[in-house]
Amino acid sequence: MDITIVIxxxxxxxxxxGKPLLDIRGTSLLERVWRIAGAVDxxxxxxxxxxxxRIADHAAxxxxxALMTSAELAxxxxxxxxxxxxxxxxxxxxxxxxxxxVLTPPxxxxxxxxxxQADPAVGMVTAAVQCSWRQLAEIEAQKAQSPASGTLVxxxxxxxxxxFSKAIIPYLRNxxxxxxxxxRHIGIYGYACDLLDRLADLPPSPLERAEQLEQLRAxxxxxxxxxxxxxxxxxTHGSVDSREDIALVESIIDREGELVLK
Numbered sequence: 045m046d047i048t049i050v051i052x053x054x055x056x057x058x059x060x061x062g063k064p065l066l067d068i069r070g071t072s073l074l075e076r077v078w079r080i081a082g083a084v085d086x087x088x089x090x091x092x093x094x095x096x097x098r099i100a101d102h103a104a105x106x107x108x109x110a111l112m113t114s115a116e117l118a119x120x121x122x123x124x125x126x127x128x129x130x131x132x133x134x135x136x137x138x139x140x141x142x143x144x145x146v147l148t149p150p151x152x153x154x155x156x157x158x159x160x161q162a163d164p165a166v167g168m169v170t171a172a173v174q175c176s177w178r179q180l181a182e183i184e185a186q187k188a189q190s191p192a193s194g195t196l197v198x199x200x201x202x203x204x205x206x207x208f209s210k211a212i213i214p215y216l217r218n219x220x221x222x223x224x225x226x227x228r229h230i231g232i233y234g235y236a237c238d239l240l241d242r243l244a245d246l247p248p249s250p251l252e253r254a255e256q257l258e259q260l261r262a263x264x265x266x267x268x269x270x271x272x273x274x275x276x277x278x279x280t281h282g283s284v285d286s287r288e289d290i291a292l293v294e295s296i297i298d299r300e301g302e303l304v305l306k
Contacts, residue, residue, distance in 0.1 A: 045164055047157055047234075048089045048135040049081040050111075050127050052120035053143035055096035059286055064099050064143050066284070069294055071306075073284055074099065075106045076146045079304040081139075083150035086157045088135060092143075093127035121233070121258060125244050128237055136164070139234045144283040146293055148232065149303055155272040156234040167239040168262055169270040170205070171230040172197050173281070180224050183212065195229040195257060197271060205269040208257050230274065230281070233259070243267065279303070 053064040053074055060066070064074035074092065081090040092103045092110045095117070100110035113126040124140045137160045141153060152171055159169045175183065186193050196213050198206040207213060208229060216224065235243070249264040251257075262269055280296045282289070 045137060045160055046088050046133075046135040047086060047137045047139065047160055048091065048131070049084065049087050049139045049141050049153070050124045051077055051081060051090070051092045051141050051143050052123040052127075053092050053094045053099050054115075054120075054123070055094070055099055056115065060284070062098075063284065064094075065102055066290060068146065068284075068290060069297055072102065072106075073146055074102065074143055075108070076304075077141060077143055077148075078103070078106065078108050079306070080145070080148060080150050081141055081153065083304045084139075084153045084157060086154075086161055087139075089131075091127055091131070093123045095123075119258065121240075122244065124235075125240055128240070134237060136160075137234055137236050138240065139232070141232060142283065144285065145232065146284055147280060147282045147296060147303070148230075149276060149279055152230060152274045152276070153232065155274045156232065159270055159272050160234060160236075166234075166270050167236045168243075168267060169234040169272060170197075170259065171232055171272045171274045172199075172227040173230060173274060173276060175224055175226040175228055177224055179228070180212075180226050183226075183228065187212065192256075195231065197227050197229040198225075199227065199271045203271055203273075205259075205263060205271050207263065208255070208259055210255055210257070227271070227273070239267065 057063045066073050092108050093113050094100055095115040103110040111127045111130045113123050117123045156169050159166050192210050197208045198213050249261045252260040
């Protein structure tokens, strides 16, 4: 199966303009994510989909291949789809690796690739982490302060998503579990390219609009989503959403080491 990784990278972020070009310990955010993508096996190509020549020129400087897409695209998923139309050869599947996912380990991305390689019939795949009781307590405390932070997912016996929510699901009336049946969603997606075309042409769905979660459009239209359970192996999950996050990410890298060495 021909699988490509696309990294959507906008310049005009509302909260942090020029975010992909920001420096983290001597290497830009964008280059760090590109190097993560390059450490994944079974991928035919890695592209950076951008709306700004400054980002494309920066990518060329470290050897990245950039595709120029419209600045009018609303989401990273739209940008990935637009990038597919610009490729010389259309792949069978594409992984959308967000350009701020600087702490996403390569093996988490690898898990999505492996799902496609194991079963070419998979149409859409994402990732989740099994929560411990301690991690669940941390999520509960965080949501008491910021209810819309983080996303949870429930799955069926076959590893397919039942629902995604900003609420903690399932509601645990019974806590008699060694490990709580709570999965923290990791916002990385893989799509069979034909399915991505179909999904992008569907109108926003009611649950998607209510929770502000794009993936619910797929579930509401009967499109199954495979959920790959991943292990961060002691690494800290995180991304860069504000200027304050840069110092936090740098401190994590200092403490845990680089994910990918140059």
